[in-house]
Amino acid sequence: MTSHLKKDLFRRIPKVDELLKEPSYRRLSRAYSRVHLVRAIREVLDGLREKINTLDPPNILAEWFTAEAIREEVETALKRQAAFHFRRVINATGVVIHTNLGRSLLAQEAIDHIIRVSKSYSNLEYDLDEGRRGIRYSHVQRLLCDLTGAEDALVVNNNAGAVLIALNSLAAGREVVVSRGEMVEIGGSFRIPDVMSWSGAILREIGTTNKTHLSDYERAIGEQTGLLLKVHTSNFRIVGFVEQVPGREIADLAHRSGLPAMEDLGSGNLIDFKTLNLPPEPTVQEALKQGMDVVTFSGDKLLGGPQAGIILGKKKFIGAIQRNPLNRALRIDKLTLAGLEATLKLYEDPRQAISRLPTLRMIAQSPDTLRRRAALLRRRLVRAGIQGFDFTVQSSSSQVGGGALPGIDMPTTCVAVTPRLMSETRLEKRLREASPPVIGRLEEGRVLLDLRTLLDEDFRDIVRIFTEIANEA
Ligand SMILES: *Cc1c(COP(=O)(O)O)cnc(C)c1O
Numbered sequence: 001m002t003s004h005l006k007k008d009l010f011r012r013i014p015k016v017d018e019l020l021k022e023p024s025y026r027r028l029s030r031a032y033s034r035v036h037l038v039r040a041i042r043e044v045l046d047g048l049r050e051k052i053n054t055l056d057p058p059n060i061l062a063e064w065f066t067a068e069a070i071r072e073e074v075e076t077a078l079k080r081q082a083a084f085h086f087r088r089v090i091n092a093t094g095v096v097i098h099t100n101l102g103r104s105l106l107a108q109e110a111i112d113h114i115i116r117v118s119k120s121y122s123n124l125e126y127d128l129d130e131g132r133r134g135i136r137y138s139h140v141q142r143l144l145c146d147l148t149g150a151e152d153a154l155v156v157n158n159n160a161g162a163v164l165i166a167l168n169s170l171a172a173g174r175e176v177v178v179s180r181g182e183m184v185e186i187g188g189s190f191r192i193p194d195v196m197s198w199s200g201a202i203l204r205e206i207g208t209t210n211k212t213h214l215s216d217y218e219r220a221i222g223e224q225t226g227l228l229l230k231v232h233t234s235n236f237r238i239v240g241f242v243e244q245v246p247g248r249e250i251a252d253l254a255h256r257s258g259l260p261a262m263e264d265l266g267s268g269n270l271i272d273f274k275t276l277n278l279p280p281e282p283t284v285q286e287a288l289k290q291g292m293d294v295v296t297f298s299g300d301k302l303l304g305g306p307q308a309g310i311i312l313g314k315k316k317f318i319g320a321i322q323r324n325p326l327n328r329a330l331r332i333d334k335l336t337l338a339g340l341e342a343t344l345k346l347y348e349d350p351r352q353a354i355s356r357l358p359t360l361r362m363i364a365q366s367p368d369t370l371r372r373r374a375a376l377l378r379r380r381l382v383r384a385g386i387q388g389f390d391f392t393v394q395s396s397s398s399q400v401g402g403g404a405l406p407g408i409d410m411p412t413t414c415v416a417v418t419p420r421l422m423s424e425t426r427l428e429k430r431l432r433e434a435s436p437p438v439i440g441r442l443e444e445g446r447v448l449l450d451l452r453t454l455l456d457e458d459f460r461d462i463v464r465i466f467t468e469i470a471n472e473a
Contacts, residue, residue, distance in 0.1 A: 006052050009052045009065065012065045013045055013065070014067075016041050016045070019070075019074075020038070020041075024071055025037070025041075025071070025074075028078065032078050036082070037078065039077075039081065040078045044070060044074050048065065051064070089101060089436055089437045089438070089439055090438040090454065090461060090462065091439055091453040091454070092438055092439060092440040092441070092449040092453065092454055093439055093440065093453060094396070094399070094412055094414070094448075094451075094452045095399055095453065096363055096452065097300075097400060097402025097403075098401050098402075099402065101439065103300040103301065103402060104300045104304045104357075105358035106304075106306060106339055107343060107357050107358065108356070109342045109343075109345070109346060110305060110306070110338075110339040110340075110342040111339075112342070113338045113341060113342035114339050117334060117338045118334070124334050136332070137153070137155055137332075140155055140337065141154075143341065143348075144310065144344065145312075148270065148284050148285050148288055148312055149285055149289070150295070150312035150313060151313065152312070152313065152314065152315040152318035153311065154310075154311045154321055154322050154327075155299070155308050155309065155311070155332045156309040156311065156327065156332055157309060157330045158299075158308065159264070159297055159298040159309040159310075160190045160195065161309045162309030162310065162330075163264050163296055164198060164326070164330070165199075165311075165321055165324055165326045166262060166296060166317075166321055167195070167199035167200075167227070167229075168199040168200055168324060168326055169326075170227050170260055170262070170294070170320065170321070171199070171201040171226030171227040172199060172226075173200060173201070173202075173226075174201060174202065174225060174227070175202045175203075175204040175225045176201045176203060176226060177206055177217055177221065177225060178196075178203065178205060178206070178229045178230075178231065179212035179216070179231075179245070180206065181207060181208070181210060181212055181238060181242070182230065182231040182232075182233055182244070183205065183231075184233050184236070186234060186266075186403060201227070204220050204224075204225070206220045209238065210238055210240065210241055210243075211241070211242060212244055213243065213245065214249050214253065217245065218253065221257050226259070227259060227261070227262055228250050228251075228254040228259060228261045228262070229262050229264070230247055230250055230261070230262070230292070232265050232403070233406065234266040234406060236406055236407070237407040246290070247286075247287055247291070248290040248291060251291030251292055251293070252291060254293075255291065260293040260314075261291065261292050262292065262294040262295070263294075264297075265282065265287055265295055265296065266297060266298065266301065266403040267281070267302040267303075267403050267404040268284050268295075268296075268297020269281055269283055269284070269302040269303065269404070270284055270285065270303065270350075270353075271283070271347075271353060271354065271360065276360075276363060276364045278363070278405065279405060281404060284297060284312065288312065288313070292313065293314045293317050294311065294312070294313035294317050294318070294321075295311075295313055296309060296310065297309075297310050298310070298402075299340055301403060302359065302402065302404050303359075304353075304358065304359035304360055305339055305340050305343030306335075306336045306339035308332055308336055308340050309330070358455075362452055362453055363410075365451075365452060367411055370413040370451045371393070371413045373451045373456075374414060374415050374451045375393055377415050377449070377451065377459050377462065378391045378393050381415070381466060386466045386470045388419065388420050388422075389419055389466065389470070390417070390418040390420065391415055391416070392415070392416045393413060393416070394446075395413055396411075396412055396413070396414045396441075396443075396448060396450065397409035397411055398410055398412045412450055413450075413451050414448040414449055414450045414451060415448075415449045415451070416443075416448050416449075417440075417446060417447045417449065418445060418446050424442055424445050427447050427469075428442050428447050431465065431469075436461060449462065
C-alpha cells in the first residue's frame with residue numbers, strides 16, 4: 001500500500017520541460033538565466049523526490065505538490081542562488097576575535113583607504129620620489145617602526161606565513177629550541193611542530209609541559225642550534241606548578257651564544273591592556289625591548305586590522321627574511337596593505353585606536369555600556385509585541401578569542417531569549433537561517449545574544465528577524 005501511494009506521488013512531480021513552457025515560468029526566465037532557472041527547478045523537484053523516498057506517507061503533504069507550491073519553492077531557490085555565498089552575519093556570540101566569523105572588523109578609515117587605492121592605480125610598488133620601481137612594504141615599514149621601536153619591518157600574508165618564512169630564513173637545517181609548554185596548536189591545523197618541519201628547521205623541544213628553566217635552554221644549545229624561539233600560548237593556560245623563562249632571559253642567553261631569539265606573539269597588541277582595565281597581555285613593544293631579534297604577530301587579531309603577518313626586528317634578520325624567495329609566495333596583497341596602513345595610522349594616537357577600531361572598542365566596552373545596550377535591545381524587542389518568546393537581560397561572561405587572554409572571562413551582558421513554542425536548539429537553527437544569519441550562544445533553554453559583539457545597527461535586523469519567526473509559528 002505504501003509503495004502504491006508513493007508511486008502515485010512520484011507521478012505528480014512535473015517534468016522540467018513542461019514547467020519551462022508554462023507562462024509563470026516564462027516570466028521567471030526573463031528575470032533569471034535559463035541555466036539558473038533549470039538548476040532551481042531540478043533542485044526543487046529532487047527535493048520532492050527525496051521527501052517521498054525518506055518520509056512516511058502520513059508526513060507527506062499533498063499541498064507540496066501543487067503547481068503554486070512548486071513555483072514558490074523555485075523562486076526561493078533562484079533567490080538563494082543569486083545571493084552571495086560569502087555574506088554578512090550578526091555575531092551575537094560575544095567572542096570578539098572569532099576566527100570562523102572573520103576575526104576583526106575594519107575601522108571605517110581602513111575601509112575608505114581600501115576603496116581609494118583599489119578604484120584607481122596606486123604607487124603600490126612605485127617610488128614617486130625617484131620615478132622608478134619601489135617597495136611594496138615601504139607603505140607600512142616606517143609606521144611599524146615608529147609605533148614599536150623596531151629597527152625594521154616586513155609584512156606577509158598571515159602570521160602562520162610570518163613564522164614559516166622567519167624560521168626558514170634564519171634556521172633552515174639547524175635546530176630551533178622551544179619549550180614543551182609552548183608547543184601550541186592554534187586550530188585550523190597550525191601547529192608549531194608542523195610549521196617547524198615545513199620551514200626546514202629542526203625542532204629541539206626542551207623542558208616539561210608545566211616547567212621549563214633557563215638551564216634547559218643552556219643545555220640544548222650546541223653546534224646545531226640556529227635560533228631560540230618563544231611562542232605565546234595563545235589559546236590555553238597552564239596553571240598551578242608552572243614556570244616559563246621570561247623573554248628577556250631567553251634573548252640574553254641567545255645573544256651570549258651568538259644566536260638570534262624570536263618570539264611568535266600570536267595576537268600582538270600595541271596597546272597596554274592595563275589601560276583598558278584588563279589583565280596584562282605582552283605587547284609588541286615589550287617583546288622588542290626584552291631583546292627579541294624577531295617578533296611576529298597577526299594583523300587581524302588584537303591589532304584590529306586585515307589578515308596579515310607582521311614581522312618586526314633587527315635590520316639584519318628582517319633583510320634576510322625579505323630576500324627569501326618564499327616572500328614572493330607569501331606576499332601581502334594591495335587591499336590588505338591599504339587596510340593595514342590605515343589601521344596602523346590610528347595607533348599614532350592610542351585613544352583614537354581604542355575609539356575607532358571595532359575590536360578594541362568591543363573589548364573596552366564598560367559594564368555600564370553593555371548593560372544599557374542590553375536593556376535597549378530588550379526594550380525594542382518587547383515593544384515590537386513579539387509573541388512566543390521571553391526576553392530578559394542577563395549577566396554572563398565572554399572571551400576575547402583569537403588567542404588573546406586565554407582562559408580570561410570578561411563580564412558581559414546578554415539579552416536571553418527563552419522560546420515558549422519551540423526548543424532553544426530549533427530557535428538557534430532558525431536564527432542561523434535568517435537573513436542576515438544571527439549566531440548566538442546556547443545555554444540551558446535559552447539563546448543568549450551577547451551585547452559585546454553586537455553592533456547598534458544589528459538591533460533593527462534582530463527585531464525584524466524575531467518578528468518574522470514569531471509570525472511563522
Ligand atoms: C593565531 C596565531 C598564529 C597564526 O596566525 P594567523 O594570522 O592566523 O596565520 C600563530 N601563532 C600564534 C601564537 C597565534 O596565536
